[in-house]
Amino acid sequence: MMIGLVALALQAAVPSVGSTDAAGKWGVDYSPEQCIINRQFGSGPVKSFLAVDASPVTGTGYIVLLVPGVATKGTFGTATMTVAPGGATLRPIWFARRSKDARAAIEIGVGQDGWAAMAAGDTLTIQGPFASPLSVPIHGIDKAIAAAKTCGRTLLTSWGADPDAMIDTSGPNNSGSWISYSDYPPEALRNGESGTVKILLTIDPKGRPRDCKVVVSSRSPSLDATTCRIMTARATFEPSSRETRYVFQPIAWRVAQ
Structure with a gap:
């Protein structure tokens, strides 16, 4: 059974049996159905997580953020994401998902140009359906993407593809x-x-x-x-x-x- 996007972020809090430390606080979890890039960020009593349902071909994919707050399932809008250093600005669509706890689950679609900018960055600032902008450390995500692509090759082979x-x-x-x-x-x-x-x-x-x-x-x-x-x-x-x-x-x- 596929792990839902919200569950990706939830499972990031508990390392799986098939988990590799790709770069510092980044991790790559893998199962027979998907490869997941994840990390914890922020401070405070309620933990925040970023998870990526990584494509087995590119190692990148949709982002899901699990953060303190409330979001109505099915609502959507445009986020503004800024990568530092460099100042690259992305304006992807966000989509609110169901969460089983007191946190908001926000899915964000990022294209390959956006991922190229993020792979070279240190910090990602996100303005969206949040009380204040989020700041996510992303240094080392390039290594996590590389690890996810290695994981992806195993998935593709298991599905019968070259x-x-x-x-x-x-x-x-x-x-x-x-x-x-x-x-x-x-x-x-x-x-x-x-x-x-x-x-x-x-x-x-x-x-x-x-x-x-x-x-x-x-x-x-x-x-x-x-x-x-x-x-x-x-x-x-x-x-x-x-x-x-x-x-x-x-x-x-x-x-x-």
């Missing part, structure tokens, strides 16, 4: 080009089902999917089935002389509030 035959979809050619909210399965909408489906596509020499496998379920059969059906029908990639290539893709389905 880690050296992966197509990187972290740029413009990603799932957003093929799936939109209008594709939301009616049954899932009626039931208020949301979640992230992680799939592995097998790509033929012409750049078309010949197979789709759900490697981590959203726990919604209709979301899982719809994801593979649409991606198999619509996804296209550059042709290659290679007989078989692979694409790992997480697809996030969110019910609009």
